[in-house]
Amino acid sequence: MSWKFSDRAIALKSSAIREILKLTEQPDMISFAGGLPSPDTFPVTEIKQSLDVIMQGSEAIGALQYGPTEGYAPLRKWIAEHVSKRDNITISPSQVLVVTGSQQALDLIGKALINKGSKVLVETPTYLGGLQSFTQFEPEYISIESDEQGLVPDSLKAEVADEASFLYVIPNFQNPTGRRLPLERRQQLAEKAKQAKMLMVEDDPYGELDYKGHRLASLFSLAPENTVYLGSFSKILAPGFRLGYIIASEVFINKLVQLKQATDLHTPSITQRIAYQIVKDGFLDTHIPKIRQLYKTRCQFMLDALTRYMPAGVNWSKPEGGMFIWVNVPENINATELLTEAIQHKVAFVPGETFFAGGERTNCMRLAFVTVPEEKIERGIKILAELIKKHAND
Ligand code: PMP
Numbered sequence: 001m002s003w004k005f006s007d008r009a010i011a012l013k014s015s016a017i018r019e020i021l022k023l024t025e026q027p028d029m030i031s032f033a034g035g036l037p038s039p040d041t042f043p044v045t046e047i048k049q050s051l052d053v054i055m056q057g058s059e060a061i062g063a064l065q066y067g068p069t070e071g072y073a074p075l076r077k078w079i080a081e082h083v084s085k086r087d088n089i090t091i092s093p094s095q096v097l098v099v100t101g102s103q104q105a106l107d108l109i110g111k112a113l114i115n116k117g118s119k120v121l122v123e124t125p126t127y128l129g130g131l132q133s134f135t136q137f138e139p140e141y142i143s144i145e146s147d148e149q150g151l152v153p154d155s156l157k158a159e160v161a162d163e164a165s166f167l168y169v170i171p172n173f174q175n176p177t178g179r180r181l182p183l184e185r186r187q188q189l190a191e192k193a194k195q196a197k198m199l200m201v202e203d204d205p206y207g208e209l210d211y212k213g214h215r216l217a218s219l220f221s222l223a224p225e226n227t228v229y230l231g232s233f234s235k236i237l238a239p240g241f242r243l244g245y246i247i248a249s250e251v252f253i254n255k256l257v258q259l260k261q262a263t264d265l266h267t268p269s270i271t272q273r274i275a276y277q278i279v280k281d282g283f284l285d286t287h288i289p290k291i292r293q294l295y296k297t298r299c300q301f302m303l304d305a306l307t308r309y310m311p312a313g314v315n316w317s318k319p320e321g322g323m324f325i326w327v328n329v330p331e332n333i334n335a336t337e338l339l340t341e342a343i344q345h346k347v348a349f350v351p352g353e354t355f356f357a358g359g360e361r362t363n364c365m366r367l368a369f370v371t372v373p374e375e376k377i378e379r380g381i382k383i384l385a386e387l388i389k390k391h392a393n394d
Pocket of ligand 1: 100102103104127129170175203205233234244
């Protein structure tokens with residue numbers, strides 16, 4: 001059979017790094033590569049109990065029937081109330097669209113806003129999955145200068161902001177760097193967006209994983225007219241639910257509803273009800289602090305191991321939340337090449353260049369720590385440090 005693939009499908013390239021990372025699925029591998037939440041945090045008992053309650057009660061039919069594209073009404077209302085209270089703003093349920101993971105939000109936003117050649121502003125580096133979603137619609141990426149604190153608002157020129165379809169930004173414990181945008185920069189960015197009438201897509205799957213529980217004002221709360229906010233249940237319940245949400249002005253939500261209808265009709269009725277049943281009476285108030293504590297401990301353990309083993313010339317981010325540490329290695333080391341060698345020593349990570357829209361840098365890597373036991377973190381970092389030392393003076 002000769003497949004008559006569309007130009008869009010042909011343009012999708014399977015990444016060489018993805019092929020290498022397939023090797024990391026071997027059981028004896030120490031993998032810092034996967035961006036998975038820790039299964040120790042999955043609320044298995046609560047899920048079982050909730051499913052029982054739903055199946056024995058009046059919600060059973062609704063859980064198994066088609067539902068509205070906008071989402072299960074009680075869940076939309078809960079999301080509106082939860083985010084309104086958390087961020088000290090007022091959101092109505094009609095501003096909420098439940099989506100099949102926030103990854104779907106990125107796809108729908110691409111469909112809604114990107115024409116071929118549209119300018120999309122991104123952080124350096126940024127979330128690979130965001131780039132993958134947007135790239136389908138052939139934008140022109142403009143990488144905005146970023147430092148260890150995130151986007152540098154001063155480097156965003158008014159004329160660039162003015163012309164952009166949107167700015168894609170992950171302000172909290174960013175994937176891949178773990179960095180958090182300081183409040184002052186959020187305020188500057190919000191001002192710029194208002195002045196230039198620029199839209200910001202604020203992707204926030206890690207916002208609740210703040211180790212100290214000090215949430216900074218969201219961009220949405222600072223510039224609601226200029227922001228589309230993306231939330232997710234993947235890191236606070238379980239990614240298998242495939243549950244996320246978009247908060248935006250009603251006009252934009254209505255457009256996305258049309259696009260979502262054509263994409264998958266609606267997010268599964270059953271997972272929306274299970275999630276609602278779990279969260280409705282305050283379960284997250286006790287659950288999220290447990291996740292934060294576990295991740296904080298693992299993060300500190302990896303930071304200590306990096307300090308113990310890494311040679312001079314290597315530096316790394318010190319996240320205050322989330323799941324990732326970003327490591328900069330000496331400039332002569334290409335992390336993609338290093339990965340092939342590291343895999344032979346049974347250690348894996350994601351090389352940094354994949355996270356740059358223009359592949360700007362190669363001497364960096366993302367390390368995920370929440371699924372790796374401490375003893376393996378220790379061993380894996382030691383092996384990585386030895387490989388880096390070996391090549392530092394090549
Ligand atoms: N945005 C970012 C920044 C992410 O890291 C992820 C998950 N890795 C997603 C979106 C997608 O999350 P989900 O579809 O599970 O909600």
